[in-house]
Amino acid sequence: MTSRAEYCVIACAEAWRDNGEVLASPMGLIPSFGARLAKRTFSPDLLLTDGEALLVGLDGEPEGWLPYRRHLTMVTGGRRHVMMGASQIDRHGNQNISCIGDWERPARQLLGVRGAPANTLNNPVSYWIPKHSARVFVERVDMVSGVGYDRAVGPYHRLPRVVSDLGVFDFETPDRTMRLASVHPGVTVDEVRAATGFALAGGDEVPSTREPTAEELRLIREVIDPKGLREREVPAR
Amino acid sequence: MTDKTMSPEDVVGRLRSGMTIGIGGWGSRRKPMALIRALLRSEITDLTVIAYGGPDVGVLAAAGRIRRLVAPFATLDSIPLEPHFRAARERGALELTELDEAMFMWGLHAAVNRLPFLPVRAGLGSDVMRVNPELRTVTSPYEDSEEFVAVPALRMDAALVHVNRADRLGNGQYLGPDPYFDDLFCEAADTAYVSCERIVDSFGPDVVPQTLLVSRHSVTGVVETPNGAHFTSCVPDYGRDEPFQKLYATTPWPEFAGRFLSGKGEDDYQAAVRTWHAERAEEAEHAAQAGTAAKAATAGNTEAQK
Numbered sequence: 001m002t003s004r005a006e007y008c009v010i011a012c013a014e015a016w017r018d019n020g021e022v023l024a025s026p027m028g029l030i031p032s033f034g035a036r037l038a039k040r041t042f043s044p045d046l047l048l049t050d051g052e053a054l055l056v057g058l059d060g061e062p063e064g065w066l067p068y069r070r071h072l073t074m075v076t077g078g079r080r081h082v083m084m085g086a087s088q089i090d091r092h093g094n095q096n097i098s099c100i101g102d103w104e105r106p107a108r109q110l111l112g113v114r115g116a117p118a119n120t121l122n123n124p125v126s127y128w129i130p131k132h133s134a135r136v137f138v139e140r141v142d143m144v145s146g147v148g149y150d151r152a153v154g155p156y157h158r159l160p161r162v163v164s165d166l167g168v169f170d171f172e173t174p175d176r177t178m179r180l181a182s183v184h185p186g187v188t189v190d191e192v193r194a195a196t197g198f199a200l201a202g203g204d205e206v207p208s209t210r211e212p213t214a215e216e217l218r219l220i221r222e223v224i225d226p227k228g229l230r231e232r233e234v235p236a237r
Numbered sequence: 238m239t240d241k242t243m244s245p246e247d248v249v250g251r252l253r254s255g256m257t258i259g260i261g262g263w264g265s266r267r268k269p270m271a272l273i274r275a276l277l278r279s280e281i282t283d284l285t286v287i288a289y290g291g292p293d294v295g296v297l298a299a300a301g302r303i304r305r306l307v308a309p310f311a312t313l314d315s316i317p318l319e320p321h322f323r324a325a326r327e328r329g330a331l332e333l334t335e336l337d338e339a340m341f342m343w344g345l346h347a348a349v350n351r352l353p354f355l356p357v358r359a360g361l362g363s364d365v366m367r368v369n370p371e372l373r374t375v376t377s378p379y380e381d382s383e384e385f386v387a388v389p390a391l392r393m394d395a396a397l398v399h400v401n402r403a404d405r406l407g408n409g410q411y412l413g414p415d416p417y418f419d420d421l422f423c424e425a426a427d428t429a430y431v432s433c434e435r436i437v438d439s440f441g442p443d444v445v446p447q448t449l450l451v452s453r454h455s456v457t458g459v460v461e462t463p464n465g466a467h468f469t470s471c472v473p474d475y476g477r478d479e480p481f482q483k484l485y486a487t488t489p490w491p492e493f494a495g496r497f498l499s500g501k502g503e504d505d506y507q508a509a510v511r512t513w514h515a516e517r518a519e520e521a522e523h524a525a526q527a528g529t530a531a532k533a534a535t536a537g538n539t540e541a542q543k
Contacts, residue, residue, distance in 0.1 A: 053414035067415040068263060072339045076358060098335065099326070103368050109326035111317065112290075112310030117337035118359030147362035154358055154383060 002212060004165060004237070005030065005230035007184040008130075009220055010212050011163045013038040015083060015126045016046055022123075023047040023055075023066075023074055025082040029233045031128045031163075034083075036224050041216060075115060078156055080123040083163075084116065088141040089127060091177045091198045092148030093159040095120075096141035103143050116145035124158045130233050132164035134197035149176035165234045166192045168209055173201045182209040240405045243458045245275035245503055248430045251458075252395055254281050255304075259391070259426055260288040261398030261419035262469065265313045265477055267411075268293045269399035269432045271465030271503045276302070278498075287391050289338065289417070291469060292485065295321035296498075299490040303331045307391065309338035313482055320486050335368055336360075336388070344391035345418055348425035356385035396426035399466045400451060401474055402440070403433035407456030410440060410448045413472040423455040432460040434474045464507055480517065481510060 012034025016024050024035035024046045039046040039058060047064070049071075050056045055064030066074070074080045087110055088096040097116060101107030119125050125146060129136055144151065149159065149171055162169040167183040179201040180192055185208050193200060212220070220230070249272075252258070262268040273293050283304045288294055290311030297303050299321035311322035325331050336344070337359045347355040356375050360366055361384065375387045398419040400409040409431045411419070423429035431451055436459065440449065465471075468478035468485065485493060497509045 065414075068417060069342065072342055075339060098364075103335075103364070105329040106326055109318070109323040111312060112308060113335055113337055113363065113365060114310045115338045117361075117363040117365050118339040118357070120363075121358050121361065143368075144362070144364040151362035153361045156358075 002185070002217065003231060003234075004184055004186065005234040006212060006217065006220055007209050008163060008165060008234050009033045009037060009225075009230060010216065011168045011182075011184070011209050012083060012128060013041075014168075014210075015161050015163070016043050016081060019043055019046065019081050021045040021047065021079070023049065023080040025049070025080055026128075027082070027084050028128055028130070029229055030130065031083040033220065033224050033230060037216060037219060040219055040223070072115070072118070074123075075118055076122045078123045081126070081160070082119055082123065083126045083128050084119070084146065086127050086129055086136065086146070088136055088138045089129070089162065090138055090141050090148060091200075092150040093127075093146070093162070093171060093176075093178065094141050094144045094148035094151065095127060095146030096143050098143040098145050100142055106142075113143070113145040117147065120147040120157060120159070121152070121154050122156050124160050126160050127162045129162065129164040132166040132192070132195050134195060137196040137198065139198050166195060167206075169200070177201050180206050182207050184209045185211075238406055241407045241453075241456065241459045242405050242436065243430075243460055245272055245432070245460055245462060248272055248397070248458055248460060249275045249279045249281065251428065252276065252279075252281055254283045256281075256394040257285040257287065257392070259393040259396040259422045260286060260293045261396065261417060261422045262291060262293070262466070263289040263415070263417045264310075265291040265315070265469045265482065266415075267399050267413065267417060267419075267466050267471050268469040269397040269430075269465065270467060270469060271462035271506075272397045272399070272430060272432050272460065273297065274498060274503060274506055277494075278502075287393055289341070290319065290322060292319065292482070295319045295485075298322050298325035298331055300494070301330065305332040305334065307334040307336065307341075309336050309341050313486060315477065315479060316482065316486050321490060333368075335365060337363070337365055340365070340386065340388045341391070342418060342421075344388045345421040345425050347388060347390035348392040349421050352390060354387035354389050357388050358383075358385055360386040360388075391425060393422075393426040394428065396422040396429040397432070398422055398429070398451065399432045399462075399471065401434050401471065402437050403431050403451075403459050403461075404437055404439060404453075405459060407431060407451070407453035407459050408440070408449060409433060409451030409456070409459075410444075411450045412448060412474070413470075416450050420450050420452075420455070423451050428457040429455055430458045430460065431456050432462045432465045434461075434463055434465065434471060436461045462503060465503070467507070467510065478510075481513070484513070
C-alpha cells in the first residue's frame with residue numbers, strides 16, 4: 001500500500017523529469033527525497049548539493065564547489081530548478097515567505113523574501129506545501145516574494161508545478177491560473193477545492209497522481225528514507 | 238609594516254551612533270559576535286545595519302540599537318525564524334529595507350567597484366518594489382531593451398567580519414567551505430574590522446591560496462577573539478552551539494542579556510557560557526542518576542515505567 005507521503009515524493013520527483021544537467025534545489029524533506037529519487041531513476045544528470053557548499057553525488061562524494069555566491073550565480077544563470085516552500089500562494093502563483101499582515105507592521109514576521117524574487121525571474125520554481133489549507137492557498141498573498149504569472153517580467157519566468165499533500169497543481173491554462181492537475185489517491189476533488197481559498201481551474205475529471213513503480217517504492221523505503229521520515233512530514237490519514 | 242591588532246573595545250571606540258555598519262557571515266554562521274557583544278556594551282545606537290541576518294541582527298534589535306535594517310532575511314538556520322528580529326518587526330521597532338538576497342550581493346559588488354548601482358534581474362514584479370519605493374529601474378541600452386532593477390551600492394561606514402585566522406597586518410583566512418561575502422563587506426566599507434579565532438605570525442608555505450579571503454588593504458583593525466563567533470558556527474574550528482542557540486531563542490531578552498551580556502568584557506561572556514554548559518551537564522548527570530534510581534525502584538512494576 002503506497003502512503004500519501006510516498007505519492008508526495010513521487011509528485012515532487014516528477015518536477016525534475018527531463019530537466020537535464022541542472023541543479024535540483026529542494027527545500028524541505030519530501031522535495032529532497034523527490035530530487036534524489038529523480039536522480040536515481042529518470043533524471044540521472046541532475047546536480048545535487050549537500051545543503052552547504054558542495055555539489056555531491058548520490059553517495060555524498062563531492063563533485064563541485066557551490067558556496068552562496070556561486071549558488072546565486074546559478075540562480076541567475078538558470079541552470080537550476082528549485083522547489084521552495086510557501087506560507088501563502090495565490091491562483092497566479094504569487095508566493096509569500098516574508099510576513100503575514102501589513103508589511104509596515106506585520107502580525108507575524110516570517111523569514112523575509114530571501115531569494116524568491118530573483119529565483120522566480122531566472123530559473124524554474126516549483127513549490128511544496130505539506131499542509132494544504134485555505135490559509136496557504138489564498139485569494140491574495142500579503143507580500144509578493146516569489147512572482148506569479150500575472151506579475152512576471154523578463155524572458156525566464158516559469159512555475160512548473162505546485163505539490164501539496166492533497167495533489168499536484170500547474171498553470172497550464174489559457175490565463176495561466178492554478179489548475180488541479182492530479183489528486184493523490186485517497187483524496188477527492190471536492191476535498192481539494194474546499195481546502196483552497198480560491199477557485200481552482202480544471203473540471204471535475206481530475207486524474208490521480210501516478211503510482212510509483214515497485215523499484216521506486218523500494219528506493220524510497222530502503223535507500224532514500226529508510227527511517228520513514230517522510231511519514232512524519234505527511235502523516236497518514 | 239603596520240601592526241593592526243586591537244581589542245574589541247578599540248573597535249567599538251571607532252564606531253559612532255548613526256553609522257551604517259555591515260556585518261559579515263550568513264544567518265547563524267561565522268558572525269563576528271564578540272565584536273557585536275562589545276558593541277552592546279557601548280552606548281552606540283541609531284545604527285543602519287546591512288547583513289545577511291542572523292543573531293547579530295537579533296541581539297542588536299533586541300537591545301534597540303538598530304534604526305534601519307537592510308537585509309533579505311534574518312534566520313538562525315536550525316531555528317528558521319529569528320525571534321528577536323521577529324519581535325522587533327511585530328512591535329514596529331525598526332525600519333526595514335527588505336531586498337532579495339541576490340540583489341543584496343550585487344549591492345555589495347556595486348559598492349566595492351565604486352559604482353552607484355548594478356542592474357539585476359530580480360525584484361521586478363515582486364513587492365520588494367512596493368516596500369522600497371526608492372528603488373529605480375534601468376533599461377538595457379542594447380537591442381533587448383529589457384528593464385532591470387538598479388540596485389544601489391551598499392556602501393558602509395564600517396564592516397565587521399569574523400574569520401578563522403588572520404595575521405597582524407589584516408590578511409584574513411577562512412577555513413570553512415563557504416567564504417560568504419566577507420571580502421566584499423570589507424571592501425564595501427570605509428573601515429573594516431576583522432576578528433579571528435587566532436592570530437598567526439604568517440600563513441606558512443603550505444597555505445592554500447584560495448583560503449586567503451580578506452586582504453590587508455581593505456582592513457583597518459584585527460582582533461583575536463577565540464570562540465568569537467559563538468554561538469554561531471565557525472567551522473572547522475567549531476560548529477554552532479545548538480543548545481545555547483536554543484536557550485537564546487527561548488529566553489526572554491532581559492533575562493538572557495542579564496546573565497550573559499552584562500559583564501565587563503568578552504571574557505565574562507565566555508565564562509558565563511562555560512558555567513551554563515557545566516550546569517547543564519551536571520543537571521543531565523543528576524537526571525540520568527535519578528532515572529537509574531527510579532528504574533531500580535520500579536523494577537517489576539511495568540505500569541510505572543510507561
